Amino acid sequence: MDLLTLALVGTVVMLGLIALHVPIGVAMALCGMVGFAQIAGWGPALSLMASEPASTMANLDLAVVPLFMLMGSLASVGGLATDIYDMASKLVGRSRGGLATTTVIASGGFGAVCGSGVATTATFGRVALPEMMRRGYSPAIAAGSVAAGGTLGIIVPPSSIMILYCVLTEESVLTLFTASIVPAILTVISYIVAIRLTVWLKPDLAPHGEAVALSERLKGIAAGWRPVLLAVAVLGGIYSGVFTVNEAAAVGVLLAFLFALFRGALTVRNFLGALAEASASTAMIYIMIFGATVFSYFIAVTGGATFLVGAIGSLDVPPPLIIFAFIIVYIILGAFFDEVASLVITLPFVLPVILHFGYDPIWWGVINVMVIGIGMLMPPIGINVMLLNSMYPEVKLGTIYRGVMPFVYADLVRLVILVLFPSLTLWLPSVMR
Amino acid sequence: ETLRFSSFEPPQAYVTSNILTPWAEKVAAASKGTLEIQMFAGGTLGRNPAQQLKLVEDGVADIAWVIPGYTPGRFDEGTVAELPFMVTESHKGSLAMWKMVADGHFKGDYEKFKLLCVCVSIPAFIGATKEIKEPKDMSGLKMRAPGPTQLAVLEALGAVPIGGITAATLAESISRGLISGSLIEWVASETFSADQVLTHYNTAALGATPMLVLMNKARYEALPAEAREAIDQYSGEAFSDYFGQEFDRYAASTRERIVEKHKPQVIDPDEAAVESWKAALVPATEKWIAARENGQAIYDAFGNALQAVSGAE
Amino acid sequence: MQKIRRWTVSAARLFALIGFCGLFVLAVMTGADVFLRWLFNSPIAGVTDVSAIVMAAVIAACIPANLSLRQNLKVEILGGMLPARGTRFLDTLASILTLVFVVIVAWQMVLYAQSMRVSGERTWVLALPVWPWWTFASVMLIFGALAQLIVTLTDLQALLWPQTVDEQPVNDDPSLI
Ligand code: NA
Ligand code: NA
Numbered sequence A: 001m002d003l004l005t006l007a008l009v010g011t012v013v014m015l016g017l018i019a020l021h022v023p024i025g026v027a028m029a030l031c032g033m034v035g036f037a038q039i040a041g042w043g044p045a046l047s048l049m050a051s052e053p054a055s056t057m058a059n060l061d062l063a064v065v066p067l068f069m070l071m072g073s074l075a076s077v078g079g080l081a082t083d084i085y086d087m088a089s090k091l092v093g094r095s096r097g098g099l100a101t102t103t104v105i106a107s108g109g110f111g112a113v114c115g116s117g118v119a120t121t122a123t124f125g126r127v128a129l130p131e132m133m134r135r136g137y138s139p140a141i142a143a144g145s146v147a148a149g150g151t152l153g154i155i156v157p158p159s160s161i162m163i164l165y166c167v168l169t170e171e172s173v174l175t176l177f178t179a180s181i182v183p184a185i186l187t188v189i190s191y192i193v194a195i196r197l198t199v200w201l202k203p204d205l206a207p208h209g210e211a212v213a214l215s216e217r218l219k220g221i222a223a224g225w226r227p228v229l230l231a232v233a234v235l236g237g238i239y240s241g242v243f244t245v246n247e248a249a250a251v252g253v254l255l256a257f258l259f260a261l262f263r264g265a266l267t268v269r270n271f272l273g274a275l276a277e278a279s280a281s282t283a284m285i286y287i288m289i290f291g292a293t294v295f296s297y298f299i300a301v302t303g304g305a306t307f308l309v310g311a312i313g314s315l316d317v318p319p320p321l322i323i324f325a326f327i328i329v330y331i332i333l334g335a336f337f338d339e340v341a342s343l344v345i346t347l348p349f350v351l352p353v354i355l356h357f358g359y360d361p362i363w364w365g366v367i368n369v370m371v372i373g374i375g376m377l378m379p380p381i382g383i384n385v386m387l388l389n390s391m392y393p394e395v396k397l398g399t400i401y402r403g404v405m406p407f408v409y410a411d412l413v414r415l416v417i418l419v420l421f422p423s424l425t426l427w428l429p430s431v432m433r
Numbered sequence B: 001e002t003l004r005f006s007s008f009e010p011p012q013a014y015v016t017s018n019i020l021t022p023w024a025e026k027v028a029a030a031s032k033g034t035l036e037i038q039m040f041a042g043g044t045l046g047r048n049p050a051q052q053l054k055l056v057e058d059g060v061a062d063i064a065w066v067i068p069g070y071t072p073g074r075f076d077e078g079t080v081a082e083l084p085f086m087v088t089e090s091h092k093g094s095l096a097m098w099k100m101v102a103d104g105h106f107k108g109d110y111e112k113f114k115l116l117c118v119c120v121s122i123p124a125f126i127g128a129t130k131e132i133k134e135p136k137d138m139s140g141l142k143m144r145a146p147g148p149t150q151l152a153v154l155e156a157l158g159a160v161p162i163g164g165i166t167a168a169t170l171a172e173s174i175s176r177g178l179i180s181g182s183l184i185e186w187v188a189s190e191t192f193s194a195d196q197v198l199t200h201y202n203t204a205a206l207g208a209t210p211m212l213v214l215m216n217k218a219r220y221e222a223l224p225a226e227a228r229e230a231i232d233q234y235s236g237e238a239f240s241d242y243f244g245q246e247f248d249r250y251a252a253s254t255r256e257r258i259v260e261k262h263k264p265q266v267i268d269p270d271e272a273a274v275e276s277w278k279a280a281l282v283p284a285t286e287k288w289i290a291a292r293e294n295g296q297a298i299y300d301a302f303g304n305a306l307q308a309v310s311g312a313e
Numbered sequence C: 001m002q003k004i005r006r007w008t009v010s011a012a013r014l015f016a017l018i019g020f021c022g023l024f025v026l027a028v029m030t031g032a033d034v035f036l037r038w039l040f041n042s043p044i045a046g047v048t049d050v051s052a053i054v055m056a057a058v059i060a061a062c063i064p065a066n067l068s069l070r071q072n073l074k075v076e077i078l079g080g081m082l083p084a085r086g087t088r089f090l091d092t093l094a095s096i097l098t099l100v101f102v103v104i105v106a107w108q109m110v111l112y113a114q115s116m117r118v119s120g121e122r123t124w125v126l127a128l129p130v131w132p133w134w135t136f137a138s139v140m141l142i143f144g145a146l147a148q149l150i151v152t153l154t155d156l157q158a159l160l161w162p163q164t165v166d167e168q169p170v171n172d173d174p175s176l177i
Helices: A003-019 A024-040 A042-057 A064-077 A080-092 A098-111 A117-127 A129-134 A139-150 A160-169 A173-179 A181-201 A214-222 A225-240 A245-262 A268-302 A304-313 A319-336 A339-356 A361-375 A383-391 A397-420 A423-432 B014-030 B049-058 B076-082 B090-102 B148-156 B167-175 B186-191 B217-221 B225-233 B237-262 B271-290 B295-312 C002-040 C047-068 C077-081 C084-119 C131-160
Strands: B002-006 B036-040 B063-066 B113-120 B125-128 B142-144 B160-162 B181-184 B200-202 B210-216 B265-267
Touching (some): A003 A024, A003 A268, A003 A339, A024 A042, A024 A339, A024 C084, A042 A268, A042 B049, A042 C047, A042 C084, A042 C131, A064 A080, A064 A117, A064 A225, A080 A098, A080 A214, A080 A225, A098 A117, A098 A129, A098 A181, A098 A225, A117 A129, A117 A139, A129 A139, A139 A383, A139 A397, A160 A339, A160 A361, A173 A225, A173 A361, A173 A423, A173 B167, A181 A361, A181 A397, A225 A245, A268 A304, A268 A339, A268 C002, A268 C047, A304 A339, A319 A339, A319 A361, A339 A361, A361 A397, B002 B049, B014 B036, B014 B063, B014 B237, B049 B210, B076 B148, B076 B210, B076 B295, B090 B113, B090 B295, B113 B217, B113 B237, B148 B160, B148 B181, B167 B181, B186 B237, B210 B217, B217 B225, B271 B295, C002 C047, C047 C131, C084 C131
Parallel strands (some): B002 B036, B002 B063, B142 B160, B142 B181, B200 B265
Antiparallel strands (some): B125 B181, B125 B200
16 A cells, blocks of 8 residues: 555544544554554564653643643632623623623633633533522523633643644744633623624613622722733733743642632532543643544654645645634534544644745734634533533523624624734734843 | 655754755665665654654654754763863764764664764853853843753853753743743854854853764665675764864855854853863763763773864875 | 543543643742742753653643543534434544544553653753653653543443433533634
8 A cells, every 4th residue: 555545544544543533642542653663563563552651740831731720620610700791790790691791701710720621611600600690690691601702721822732733743832821821701791792783782681780889899900910910920921921831821720720729619529520520631631632643653654745735735725714614624624523633633744834835834823813712602512611611401402502602703703803813813912022 | 765864854854854855865876776765864764852752663754863852761871962162063072972983982862773973063052142252141040941951051150051952942932931041052052043143152162962863774785795795884983074074164154144143242251261161061060970881981982982082184 | 431431531631631631830939930030040950851751741731531521523414414322432432533543542551651760861950850740741641541441332332231321421522713
């Protein structure tokens, strides 16, 4: 079998296994190993099954993932989400649909201390959703704002997806975090605009908030010092050079732990719960990365990726069209695949093409994270939507999907803007160097 | 037969494109059609520099460019080149390293591979964000410490060694003030963009980085005779000689480029200054010798080898 | 079978907890290192030196729990279109392949730990030997393989004798996004 055919067969078998419920990391590792053995022999191929997990497990860039996971879990245990929600509601809660806006802003703030979108969704599913329903918000807009706000967990740095992307592409985590600041702010603004437009078109979806005395508002705002301090310490510490990304994550874990401890919110039980929650998602991400690297070595020895770059490079279409084509493919893939899985599976093929056309891998990383964010909301598997539905079965899936649509439109508009104006993403890292 | 040659450097990087790839082409041309050498650059066979050795051991790659400093404890005798004021340039240093192998001073891991090239970089020196004239200027300065020998050098100078900074994050760690500099040489400075943030250099020779090009021994022995002859013709002293000359030439041109582009202050210490640096660094050398059973013997042999290759010119 | 399964789940969870306690200790050490460096310009020697290798042990300790709780990322579209028996068949197939995968990784990791011992590789600064840590990782992976074997047997039982299976153990499904 010639090498390109082998690469094609390997890819098809891998996708087939994934469709047959085989875990993604396992399918990629097994196909990569067997394919590699056809070229280099079984001895080297089997040895990859230890040397790759070993270098993945001892990779310090990746060590940030479990640390940020743990920080997010502890922040949630310590009630930091409630603090930030109260603070945001005292700031913007009074207007029509104010609590939906509050949810989005608070999710963005919580995103600055939590690296996971699902955790952010689950947290505000507990904190914000019951509150909005009680105040007479329609279930659609209430659940929609929580689900969309949840994507800010990965869009606002720190973000486990960004770290994953950087590990797979060998880009600087710090640069990607910096690059995503402006797009993250744009996301929050576009979501607020989406809420305003929705309640302006259909005022019966959401009531006005209650007027609160100024002193009450100031008190509520001041009560949010903990999450603000945590975010400032972690992100400020990284950007100012007081510590490295790894150290920032470690300091974040400590601070979140201390906040929870001194507030009396920490019991042995929920501390262990936080550890367990973070450890489960950690093993999953490691197994997937390991599978992806073995598979990408297989693709490299076959020359498959080089061939694909040559083929796409020789097409006579403007590069931005190819970028939009990739994005559309990702959104379609997101309907069938988990979005993180499709990122991991396609990166060995897509990244060389992006680089070939002279695009910045950091910029593509930001776009990729945005696309994953959209995928978390889109049917049939919008993980945030399904999560809220499992937490509140009385809010039907269809209702939530209807509720997230304004946010998805906002996402699409923002995506087009970011693709057409890469400087929105790349300007900040260039001045912060 | 096709051999897989792995380099963790991207294909366009200097050593890979101007030394390793031409070497592979020469060998293939001399093999009378028995060999083809396929380059896997940019970590396509293993992105971790520390992994390159394992790739050859496991047969994932047949040949690899290896920096033994990434796998401490392996090729330990070769770390003698990391000591301050031994190696003064890549060419002589590389010839002396090969002589150490040929004369049987380097054992252990060196005997487990087909050694194609045993060489060193130009010596590293101080790159910092403030002026460093004499050893006492280093006191309290936060510096990157990538390995045990450099750590001992920094400690002897009273600097604060900071670990955990990879080459890829070097420039941003300096620009953010996490560290004030690093032991570095021109090529690394440019490769990792540290030249954009370092403003002061002092070129006292504080130790070179040993490097190797290795081949899987069993794989070599199983090759047809013509293929082995072609490899032998361009390996050993010949490859070390070629590598050293190319590295020196490129380092010199890189220095000119960095000086012209960023206008840093560069201090080349005079004889008196060198003596004061040497005096300050005695503990680092002593520590290295004391930590090894045959430390003194290897240290002396390497000194002699350096003299011998200098005398031969 | 269900009883053995529950037992492995508890043991695996315990290892994951111990592993993450290790991570927490590492975070405390790193934090101390940062503060000492920041306040007194005197970091703790070797914190970053051990972190890579401790990390490897932490991650390895999380893997058995991940396997025994079936927490790996899967795409379960096809299952929705099949009858229950078909889904069970797919899940069994997936479990068997996962078992093959873990057995190979565990086996190779044992060889890897051995090769580290023979070659005498050490950490950079403190020159600690690395092989004991990799041996620990191998033990965790071997336990992971056992846990996966139990999962596979449970699946086979559910496929062949569905009436004997009382209820599926809890499957919390965390996600990384
Ligand atoms: Na985040
Ligand atoms: Na989706």
